[in-house]
Amino acid sequence: MSWQWFHRLGSPRWFYQKSSAWLPWLGAAALLLLTVGIVWGLGFAPEDAKQGNSYRIIYIHVPAAFLALAGYYIMAISGAIGLIWKMKLSFVVMRAAAPIGAVLTFVALFTGAVWGKPTWGTYWVWDARITSMLILFFLYLGVMALSGAFSREQSGDKASALLALVGTVNIPIIYKSVDWWFTLHQPATLKLTEASTIDPSMFYPLITMIAGFYLFYAWVLTLHTRALILQREWRTQWVRELMGTSSAARG
């Protein structure tokens, strides 16, 4: 079996060097899509018949919530790969994903509250969707806290990977909560198996924003992973050389 490529992928140094090349492209593509999406969604998409302009928060709320959920799987799967293959890089990715996911979850909760006041008449209710989303926020914070709670880095890696894996059960609960129980939050607008209940003129900017958020997530996760790699590997020869040459170039 040629697992060699897989193990090479696990080398922080290899990742750091390879990612330098595609990082600017990723960032440029993300910013382009986000700019197009936000101008399109906020400036040109028609207003909603019932909600007026307040619906436009969907262009931030839905992509942020998408990535908060998808990002949890990225974090948990990275943790699982780290546990099984004892791969350094995947634990670094897991640690890097936690604060990004926490911020996205917070953005989804905050924009939801801002939208909820004019729409529902309240900022916050304890329904299944909102409560399970709040649990997701605490899970992200828990992974962050646990990964930093050990003096041995490897212990923090393992403990927080286990927590991240146990927490995965929350993701389908968040996703299906609006179908399984009576909630104040409405069911999903974007559907996989049937037609979405949003007008095409509002849908295209939304899908642009979602694609933009995915690229933005990949960009920020790569940047954060690279920063954590340098932090972890500062004793190694290649990081010392990298730092040495760059400070020499500056001086």
Added chain:
Amino acid sequence: MHPARKQRLILVVLLVALSSVAVGFVTYAMRENMDFFYAPSAFAAGEVPFEKRIRAGGCVVPGSIVRDEASLDVRFAITDGEAELEVVFDKILPDLFAEGEAAVVTGKLQQGGYVRADQVLAKHDESYTPPEVAETMVNQASCQGDAKI
């Protein structure tokens, strides 16, 4: 795959599976508390306690909104397609509250079989349409009185 890795893989899969089953059982046991509100048919079936703070949700029955002349009281009925529930409220209704739209009310079930609400929330549906498109649509009311709103 290396036997040690295989073993760790099995442990990880077991961890996820067993924790999911555990949470699944807890959620199943608490299923009645997971609902944010009772449907009007639950009131008709006598499942809702009197004089306890509860929530009810359903579609506002078109033509049922009646404002009291002498007080701030407004009466309306909500339905889930099977039963109707009378609601009395004396505060300001949210902007999106309308006939044929879903609403969630918080209050106490009174002896007369109606709910005196101290909070009414509008429940928005999942459809988004521009005003021009909405005008051409035959059925404006998005809430069809389904049991699952």
